[in-house]
Amino acid sequence: MxxxxxxxxxxxxxxxxxxxxxxxxxxxxxxxxxxxxxxxxxxxxxxxxxxxxxxxxxxxxxxxxxxxxxxxxxxxxxxxxxxxxxxxxxxxxxxxxxxxxxxxxxxxxxxxxxxxLIRQDFPGDVGVWRADRSVNSRRPVWKLSQDARQGALQMRLGIAGRPGAEHLMAVATFPDRVPPYTARIVMRDRRLTTGPYLDTRGASLKSLPLHMRIPRSGPFESYSAESRSPSGADLLPSGMASGWAFRFPAAAAAAIAELDPRESIQVEFLFASGPPQRLFLEVGDFTAARAFLAVRAG
Structure with a gap:
């Protein structure tokens, strides 16, 4: 038909x-x-x-x-x-x-x-991607971002920088620990799986916690940060007095864009001693928000 x-x-x-x-x-x-x-x-x-x-x-x-x-x-x-x-x-x-x-x-x-439109919010079930396609050549700004917090650990992940030099970045603060030596983004391996992992167990997908929207034991693909540095004040989210900035390869953003909007990704911070710290973010309408940013408003 x-x-x-x-x-x-x-x-x-x-x-x-x-x-x-x-x-x-x-x-x-x-x-x-x-x-x-x-x-x-x-x-x-x-x-x-x-x-x-x-x-x-x-x-x-x-x-x-x-x-x-x-x-x-x-x-x-x-x-x-x-x-x-x-x-x-x-x-x-x-x-x-x-x-x-x-x-x-x-x-x-x-x-x-x-x-x-200059700015647009793209809400998912749990998180929100906030997009801003205004032009500011004098200082780096967040073009696309989603916030996450767990206890004292606060983080913002998204696209940031100056026009022509924008990267997938995470800015996080670690008030209770020595800063991590690196960070990585972990997600479901799209090449070895046929679809998203959504551990609903009969519960409503709308209220499904983010840690149940990613496989428990893999298969995973991950992208390590290319650089680490103290964050400039321009990129610090409200309420964050200081923080560390981690820049990820462009391939990481491309991989996120290919995931199912219902699943989540994991940002993992690795320390010289002690266990890693992990935060989860919803994939949501990441692809739609990137398309919104693709052409400057006119």
Whole structure:
């Protein structure tokens, strides 16, 4: 049976694109919205339908819809199949199609305001990614971040730096211990597993603790920090008087972006003596937030 959105319906797309950009409710409509945004994002890139700002907003909204569809109960296999159908449909539709042109104009109208946003929060079940695409060439700033805390250990992880020199970083404070000699990001090994590890044991996924959203004993992949230094005051989160900054390779951010939004990652700090300290963060809409940052607001 063909997908109900196999034909480009400008009126239906207008309703979908005008809908809230926040994660939708747990209904079948989430997968339809993901299909529609995937179709238009693919068609937009192939046919050059949108400005860079509109295209980045559409890609971000597509990834938000993907997260909503997965949280609504869609399987990874089903979501991938929907993306494939949308891609095939977009590639088989002529760029001068009248219906595509009408749908593209509706997208422009719906996303024009969103494309001009400077800051956006991307909430998950537990954590929130905070994105900021304002330009500040004088000092390093957080472009994307999520905070975590456990006892006296406080940390912020995300994308930080100056324009053109932004990296995945963690800034943390260790008031009760000598600073760690390094840190690493640990996550489910995407190459050796078929999907996320979510140890619900009958509980609601919405309230599932982050330590139960990552495998207990692997298989894992990890990325060690490339550098460690005292953090500058510009990157210290509110309430943190001093801290240490750890810079991670770009491959770590790319790996996080490929994880399921429902799972978590672990940041592990290693000390010369004593056990490591670990903090967990929700993957959430990391990919959508990165897409939001991809093109400066204009």
């Amino acid at each position: 063909p997908h109900p959105c196999a034909r480009i319906n400008p009126a239906a797309l207008a309703v979908a694109m005008a809908a809230s950009l926040a994660v939708g409710s747990a209904t079948a409509a989430a997968t339809d919205l993901y299909y529609e945004r995937s179709l238009m994002a693919e068609a937009g890139a192939r046919c050059n339908l949108f400005t860079p700002q509109i295209q980045s907003a559409l890609v971000s909204a597509r990834e938000q819809a993907r997260g909503a569809a997965l949280r609504a109960g869609g399987s990874t296999h089903d979501i991938r199949a929907i993306a494939d159908r949308a891609r095939d449909r977009a590639r088989s539709t002529p760029c001068d199609s009248r219906d595509l042109g009408i749908a593209a104009q509706r997208v422009r109208s719906s996303f024009a305001g969103y494309a001009r």
